[in-house]
Each structure stands twice: as C-alpha cells, then as structure tokens.
Amino acid sequence: MAIILEGVKKIYPGTTEPVMEDFNLTIKDGSFTVLLGPSGCGKTTALRMIAGLEEVTAGKIYIDGADVTTVDPGARNIAMVFQNYAIYPHMTVRGNIEFGLKNYKITKAKIQERVNGVLAQTGLTDLAGRMPAQLSGGQRQRVALARAMSKSPMAFLMDEPLSNLDAKLRSQMRSELIQLFDALGVTFIYVTHDQTEALTMATDIVVMYEGRIMQQGTPQEVYENPANIFVAQFIGDPGMNVLKLKNEAFVGFKPRALRLVRPANGDFEIAGQILTREFLGHEYMYTIDVGCGRIVLRTGQMIDAGTTHTFYADAADLCYFDKNQNRTFEPQQAKVVQVFHVDE
Amino acid sequence: MKKESILGKIVECVFLAFLFLLFVFPFYWMLITSLKTTLEAVQFPPTLWPSKLIFANYADAWKAAGFVKYGKNTIIITFAAVALQLIASVPAAFAFARMNFRGKKLFFTIILSDMMIPIQAIFIPIFLMYSRLGWLNTYRSMIIPFIYSGYSIFFMHNAFMQVSNEVLEAARLDGSSELAVMFKVIMPMIKPVIITLALLCFVRRWNDYFWNTVLTTNDTVRTLPIAINAITEAKDELLRRWDVSMAGNVMLMAPLLILYTVASKRIKSAFVYSGIK
Ligand SMILES: Nc1ncnc2c1ncn2[C@@H]1O[C@H](COP(=O)(O)OP(=O)(O)OP(=O)(O)O)[C@@H](O)[C@H]1O
Ligand SMILES: [Mg+2]
Numbered sequence: 001m002a003i004i005l006e007g008v009k010k011i012y013p014g015t016t017e018p019v020m021e022d023f024n025l026t027i028k029d030g031s032f033t034v035l036l037g038p039s040g041c042g043k044t045t046a047l048r049m050i051a052g053l054e055e056v057t058a059g060k061i062y063i064d065g066a067d068v069t070t071v072d073p074g075a076r077n078i079a080m081v082f083q084n085y086a087i088y089p090h091m092t093v094r095g096n097i098e099f100g101l102k103n104y105k106i107t108k109a110k111i112q113e114r115v116n117g118v119l120a121q122t123g124l125t126d127l128a129g130r131m132p133a134q135l136s137g138g139q140r141q142r143v144a145l146a147r148a149m150s151k152s153p154m155a156f157l158m159d160e161p162l163s164n165l166d167a168k169l170r171s172q173m174r175s176e177l178i179q180l181f182d183a184l185g186v187t188f189i190y191v192t193h194d195q196t197e198a199l200t201m202a203t204d205i206v207v208m209y210e211g212r213i214m215q216q217g218t219p220q221e222v223y224e225n226p227a228n229i230f231v232a233q234f235i236g237d238p239g240m241n242v243l244k245l246k247n248e249a250f251v252g253f254k255p256r257a258l259r260l261v262r263p264a265n266g267d268f269e270i271a272g273q274i275l276t277r278e279f280l281g282h283e284y285m286y287t288i289d290v291g292c293g294r295i296v297l298r299t300g301q302m303i304d305a306g307t308t309h310t311f312y313a314d315a316a317d318l319c320y321f322d323k324n325q326n327r328t329f330e331p332q333q334a335k336v337v338q339v340f341h342v343d344e
Numbered sequence: 345m346k347k348e349s350i351l352g353k354i355v356e357c358v359f360l361a362f363l364f365l366l367f368v369f370p371f372y373w374m375l376i377t378s379l380k381t382t383l384e385a386v387q388f389p390p391t392l393w394p395s396k397l398i399f400a401n402y403a404d405a406w407k408a409a410g411f412v413k414y415g416k417n418t419i420i421i422t423f424a425a426v427a428l429q430l431i432a433s434v435p436a437a438f439a440f441a442r443m444n445f446r447g448k449k450l451f452f453t454i455i456l457s458d459m460m461i462p463i464q465a466i467f468i469p470i471f472l473m474y475s476r477l478g479w480l481n482t483y484r485s486m487i488i489p490f491i492y493s494g495y496s497i498f499f500m501h502n503a504f505m506q507v508s509n510e511v512l513e514a515a516r517l518d519g520s521s522e523l524a525v526m527f528k529v530i531m532p533m534i535k536p537v538i539i540t541l542a543l544l545c546f547v548r549r550w551n552d553y554f555w556n557t558v559l560t561t562n563d564t565v566r567t568l569p570i571a572i573n574a575i576t577e578a579k580d581e582l583l584r585r586w587d588v589s590m591a592g593n594v595m596l597m598a599p600l601l602i603l604y605t606v607a608s609k610r611i612k613s614a615f616v617y618s619g620i621k
Contacts (some may be wrong), residue, residue, distance in 0.1 A: 013444075053513050074519030086510035090532040099528075100518030149516075 001064035001077075001154045001187055003027040003050055008059035010045055018057070020211030032181050034198040037208035038234070043191040044159055046208075050189065051080050051157050059202040064154065071182040074103065074252050079148035080157040083164065085140045087132050090183070093143050094119070097150045104151075115149050122146040135166045149180075151296075155187040162197065174200055195235055199223065207231050229325040230342045240319065241295040242341070243270075245334040248323040255285070255298040257317035260309055267315035270295075270336060273308045293339025312320070374597075378402070378590035385586040393549040398587065405575065405592035408585075414563075414571040420483060421556075421567060422549040429545055430538070432491045437500030442512065449462065452501075459494040467558050474559055482578050485559045486567075496541055503537035504530060536611040543607050547600055568596050 008023040018133045019042045027033045035043040041333065048054040051060060052073035057243035061069050068076050087096050094115060114308035120144045132140055132321045141161060148156055162170045178201055181188050183281045192198055198205050199219045207214045207222060207230070214234075215227040226232035226240070232252050240252040262269070286297040288311070297311065315331075325342070377385050378401055380394040405411075439445070440452050470489075479485040507530055517530045533536065553569045560566050572592035576584045 051513075051517060053516070073513070073517045078517070080514070080517050082510045082514065084508065084510060086508065087566040088511060088515070088529060088533075090529075092537070099515075103519035103524070147514075147518075 002029045003064075003155060003187065003189070004060075004062040005046065005050070006060045006062065008049065008061065010042075011057045018102065018211070021175045023059070023211065023213070025206060025213060025216075027187060027189060030185055030187055031123075031204045032178075032190065032202050033204040033206060034190045034202035034253040035206050035208060036192060036195060036198040039193060041208045042161070042211040043193070043208055045081075047157050047159055047189060047191050051078060052076050053080075063329050069265045071128065077153055078155045078157055079151050080149050080159070081141075081144045081161045083160045085144040085164075087140055087143050087312065089132050090241070092129050092131055093124055093135070093146075096143055097117050097147050098130070100147065100308055102198055108116035109278075118146045118150045121149065125335065132274075137164055138173070141165060141173065145180075148182075153186065155189060156184075157189045157191075159191045159210065160193075161190075164195070167340060177201060179311055186210075195237075199235075207234060209234075225327070225328050229321050229340070232319060232321070233342050238296050241339070242294075242321070243295075243336045244338040244340045245332055246337050247332065247334040249334065250321040250325065250340060251336075252314045252319040252321065253317050255296040255326075258295070258311045259299070259313070260301065260303075262291075262312045263314045265315045265333070268313040269310055271308065271310045274303055274305050290336075290339065292337060295339055345391040354483045358609055371597075374590050374593055377413045378405075378588075378594050379491070381588050382585055382587050384584060385590075386512065397501075399582060401587045402595065404585075405595060406511050407576050408578075408588055409568065409571040409592045411568070411592075414566060414568045417483075417565050418550060418567040419571075421565070422441050422546060423484040423486045424483070425549045426542055428487065428491045429493050429496055430486055430542055433493060433496035433500055433541075434531065435526065436498045436539070437504055440497065441501045441504035442530070443522070455494040455497055459498060463554065467554075469550050481560050481562055481564045483565055484502065484541075486556065488564055489555075490545075493545070498536075499541050501535065503534040507533055543603065546603065551596075568592075572596060595613065 004027070005023055005025040007019045008025075009018055010023075011018045023042075023046070024047070035046060037043055037302075045054060049056050050063075052068065052071060059069075060067055061224045063076060063078070088099060091099060097115045097118060098111060101114060102174060103269060107307075113289045119128055122145060124139070124142055124146055127135065132143065135143065141164075162173050163171060166279075174197065177188075177190075181201075190197075190201065190316070202219050204216065205219055208229050215222055215231045217227075222231060223235055229240075229242050229250060229252065233242060235293060236254055238255060240254055241258075242250050242252040244250055253268070270290050272288040272295070275287045275289050275294065277284045280298075283298055283300045284302065285302060286299075288295050288297055303309070318331075320328050320330065320332045349487065376392070376394055377401070379397045379527060380391070381396065381398055384391060439453075474480055474485050511533070512525050512529060512577065516527045520528065551569055552567065553573070556565075556567050556570055560570075563571075565613075572589060575589040575592060578585065
C-alpha cells in the first residue's frame with residue numbers, strides 16, 4: 001500500500017524551529033523504502049508520524065488512499081520494529097506475539113495458528129516459553145520481528161532495527177530482512193544512517209538532510225547519479241571529492257575514479273602530494289593535498305607517502321554541479337579554486 | 345593488598361553486625377519482655393532472657409486489648425485505605441508520568457509541596473472540619489483522607505518514568521487503549537514498585553496511632569495500636585503490664601512480618617523479569 005506524506009510540517013512541543021516543513025514524500029506500494037540521512041535529519045520523526053506515534057503540526061498523511069492523519073496508531077494496519085526492540089519484558093516470547101493479536105477480533109484458534117506460524121518462520125519455536133531477559137540481543141530482535149509479522153500488516157516500519165547487533169549478526173539479519181520482504185510482498189519503510197544497509201536492502205532510497213528530501217531513487221540512481229552535492233558526498237565510502245571552480249560551479253568524482261595515468265579522454269587533472277596511506281585489505285586509501293584542500297583516492301596501487309603526482313579522471317566519471325549545488329549536465333571547465341565539503 | 349582487603353572485610357563485618365544489632369535489638373527486647381513476668385519486665389538491671397517463659401501473657405493481651413473488636417477495625421481500615429489509595433494513585437501517577445494535559449506541572453507541584461507538610465501541622469483544622477461533618481468516630485474518616493497520597497503518586501510517578509517509552513508505543517501500535525497500556529503493560533512491568541508501595545502504605549495504616557487518636561472520641565473505630573497502648577495505662581493494676589503490652593505488640597507485628605516475607609519474595613521474582621528495558 002502506498003504511503004503519502006503531503007505538505008507535512010512538524011514542530012515538537014516546546015520548540016519553535018520546525019524539524020521539517022512542507023515535506024512531501026510518496027512511498028510506493030510494495031517498495032523497500034529506506035530513509036537515509038545523517039543524525040538529526042528527521043528520519044525517525046517522519047517514521048513516527050507515519051506510525052501515528054507523533055502528531056503532525058500541519059499537512060496530511062495517507063495510507064492506501066485513506067487520510068490517516070488523525071487515526072490511532074493501532075488502527076493504521078502497520079507494524080513497527082524499534083531500535084531497542086521494545087518487547088514486553090514481563091511476557092514470554094509467545095505472550096509478546098499474542099498480545100497484539102488479542103486486541104483485534106480474531107478467534108483464539110486463529111491466534112494460536114498465526115503465533116505458531118510466525119514462531120516457526122522466525123525460528124523461535126523452541127524459545128516460545130522464554131522470558132525476554134533470557135534471550136540474546138539477536139533473539140530479542142527476532143521476537144520484535146515476529147511480533148510485527150504476526151499482525152500481517154500492510155506495512156512494516158523499522159527504525160534502525162539492526163544498530164544494536166554485532167557486525168556478523170547485522171549482515172545475517174540484513175539478508176533475512178531481504179528474504180522476508182520478498183516473501184511478504186508488503187511495503188517496508190526502514191530508517192537508518194548506515195548507507196551499506198540502505199544500498200544493500202532498498203528498492204528505493206530517500207536521502208534526507210535537515211528535514212528535506214535531497215533525492216529519492218533506486219540505490220543505483222542515488223549511487224551513480226547524485227542529484228546534488230549533499231548526496232554525492234553522503235553516499236559512498238567515502239563520498240565524492242567535490243572541487244569548487246572559479247565560475248562558482250563544482251566538479252565531483254568518486255575516490256576510485258582518480259588515476260595516475262592520463263586516460264584516453266582524460267578531462268580533468270590535478271597535481272597533489274600524498275599525505276597518508278591507509279591499507280584497507282583489498283586496496284589503499286590515500287589522502288592527497290592538492291593545495292586548496294584535501295581529496296581522497298582509493299586504488300589497489302601502492303604509492304609512497306610524501307611523493308607528488310598528477311592525478312587524472314575520465315570525462316565519464318565526472319559529475320558537475322551548478323552554483324546552487326544541484327547536478328548539471330553541462331561540462332564546466334573553469335579552474336579549481338577550493339576543495340568543497342557540504343557539511344562544513 | 346591482601347592484608348588490607350582482609351582488614352576491610354573485618355571492618356565491614358563489624359559494621360554490619362553493629363547495624364544488625366541496632367535494628368534487631370528492639371524486636372528482641374519486645375519478644376523477651378512479652379515472655380517475662382510482670383515483675384521481671386520492670387526489674388533493674390534487666391535480664392536478657394526471661395527466667396521463666398510466661399506464654400499466658402499472650403492470652404492476657406488478646407483479652408485486655410480486645411483483639412477481636414479492635415483487630416477487626418484495624419483490618420477494615422488498613423485494607424480499605426491501601427486498596428483505595430492504590431486505585432487512586434496508580435492512574436494519577438500514570439497520567440502525570442505518561443500523558444500530556446493542561447495544568448500538569450501546576451498540579452504536580454501542588455502534590456509535591458503537599459508531601460512536605462507534616463500532618464501534625466494541619467490536623468486541627470482537619471479535626472474541626474470532620475467534627476462539623478459529623479465524621480468523628482467513623483470508618484469514613486479513617487479511610488477517605490488516605491485515598492489521596494502525594495507520596496504514593498510521587499513514588500509511582502518515578503517508577504512510571506523509568507519505563508521505556510517505546511514499549512508503551514509498541515503496545516499502542518498493537519492496538520491497546522491507554523487503559524490497556526496502563527493495566528497490561530506498564531503495571532506488570534513495575535510490579536515490584538507497586539508491591540513495595542502497597543507494603544509501605546499497609547504498614548503506615550496498620551501502625552497508625554496519631555490519626556486514629558485524633559479523630560476518635562470513643563472506641564467504635566479505634567484500632568489495635570491504641571488498644572495495646574492502653575494496656576499499660578490501665579489504672580487498676582499495681583504495676584504497668586509491659587509484659588502483656590509487649591505480647592500485644594508481638595501479635596500486632598506478626599502479620600506485618602508475614603507480609604514482608606511474602607512480598608519480598610514477590611518483589612525479587614518480579615525484578616528478574618523487568619531487568620531489560
Ligand atoms: N521529542 C522531541 N522534542 C524536541 N525535539 C525533538 C524531539 N525528537 C526529535 N527532535 C529533534 O528533531 C530533529 C530530528 O530528530 P530525529 O530523531 O527525527 O532525527 P533522526 O534523523 O532520526 O536522527 P538519528 O539518526 O540520530 O536517529 C532533531 O533536531 C531532534 O533534536
Ligand atoms: Mg532516529
């Protein structure tokens with residue numbers, strides 16, 4: 001079911017500055033939409049307004065065509081998985097899953113059937129009688145997921161559900177979430193500030209910054225074709241090097257696009273001295289002083305720190321931005337004046 | 345290093361033993377006095393163990409203090425006050441801790457400041473008011489004033505504040521009404537606190553002396569603490585009957601000790617499962 005936020009404004013009680021204003025977002029039916037952005041950009045706020053846990057100051061929220069702006073959270077046909085799991089500590093695993101179902105008009109037999117179903121699906125059958133205090137973090141996360149699944153919601157909302165898990169468990173849960181998404185075919189809305197999570201799981205990424213949507217698109221679109229400098233620098237590890245030009249426009253390229261030999265249609269070159277070298281396992285990351293700032297290079301080639309080189313980039317690897325920091329497809333040829341960072 | 349830690353242990357043990365004696369001695373004194381003869385109870389220097397155990401003191405106390413009549417009063421008043429106080433404080437504390445409404449801060453401040461006023465400072469106007477209402481010597485006057493307790497509301501409020509908001513939100517998303525959130529989620533989560541509060545409230549009402557004395561002019565609704573105290577005041581005896589009085593006190597305390605034991609078991613088992621937030 002599609003979820004639409006229309007002209008949404010949010011001012012928290014007791015504050016004067018809106019967290020977001022005239023916020024418009026359409027989440028496609030059956031998409032795995034990830035809200036991605038730095039801390040404090042309003043991802044959680046947006047998610048909680050969709051869930052009905054936070055009131056909107058102005059604007060409307062539609063779920064499946066119906067205006068739910070003032071509908072209770074329990075009546076929105078959605079389920080949410082919280083960062084700290086938020087499972088009921090005084091109920092067994094089974095009790096946690098049953099609790100919500102008992103609030104809806106479902107027969108006892110049906111409830112048991114559903115509970116047993118999700119317990120089996122999430123591999124919790126053997127732990128059904130345990131109390132949450134007797135479970136590991138990963139198992140608790142699974143209970144939270146099972147509880148959400150049991151309601152057969154039209155949409156799953158998740159707020160950084162994996163951030164409390166260790167790296168191994170996190171990547172395991174990532175692939176389980178993808179499988180779950182494929183199996184259920186309902187809308188997932190997932191909040192994170194971890195772009196790996198976003199790029200690996202999403203069908204749709206919404207990049208947010210300071211309460212605004214900077215770009216919405218598939219992971220490929222957002223990664224390959226950033227709509228503005230913020231997205232260019234936010235996505236990638238690290239993000240694009242962006243250089244300010246004399247005519248106020250900008251040119252950007254990914255750290256891997258930089259090379260030491262002039263390519264056939266080399267369109268860009270810059271001289272610089274290697275400051276540091278970091279070994280990443282399969283390649284190196286270098287920080288280069290180019291006189292008007294520092295840029296980053298990633299390559300498998302071994303270069304000595306302290307040496308000076310000319311670095312090149314292929315025309316196809318260059319992204320241009322106009323003076324408003326939005327993407328432009330007209331090549332800019334002016335002289336580089338400064339290395340630019342959006343959030344400094 | 346090792347020497348110091350042994351010394352530290354010794355100091356700790358001595359200190360704990362001292363505290364133990366400090367707390368337990370009065371109980372021990374009460375118990376042995378209740379088993380002495382009237383003469384031995386007032387003898388100087390006092391004996392640390394009765395030369396002869398007089399169990400008949402208990403039967404005397406039972407009769408002298410009118411345990412049946414005053415015990416009934418005590419039980420009615422205590423149970424009613426505790427139950428009603430909990431019924432009123434829990435939702436009030438929930439609202440203060442977990443809901444937003446106009447005047448919340450003001451009302452909470454009033455409740456907090458009320459906690460700081462000792463009853464002794466205001467009992468005269470209260471006495472006059474109740475006497476005009478014709479409430480002296482009634483159960484009403486022993487129960488109704490204790491339905492509201494700033495202390496209980498404050499105590500519970502703090503417990504409610506400790507509960508993670510997200511668990512409550514999860515319950516709302518699960519389709520629970522606010523009442524269901526309170527009864528089915530937050531109250532079971534803070535069960536140890538509720539039991540503790542009930543216990544504190546019970547002990548206060550059970551042992552109450554002041555209020556019951558002030559608002560009674562005859563013995564219709566008088567309670568055990570007053571009746572037991574009266575044993576030593578009896579004019580027709582030659583000696584004050586400390587032995588019988590202490591026997592009465594032991595019987596007065598016994599239900600509290602049993603309650604403590606039961607409650608502390610409950611509190612411990614409830615804590616095990618509320619460990620995660
Ligand atoms: N209850 C609140 N009262 C006042 N301001 C709030 C409240 N909750 C959030 N904010 C503010 O709203 C802004 C957005 O917060 P939000 O929690 O939505 O960010 P986020 O994108 O989820 O960040 P994070 O990645 O750190 O979780 C922040 O500036 C935050 O300080
Ligand atoms: Mg957040």
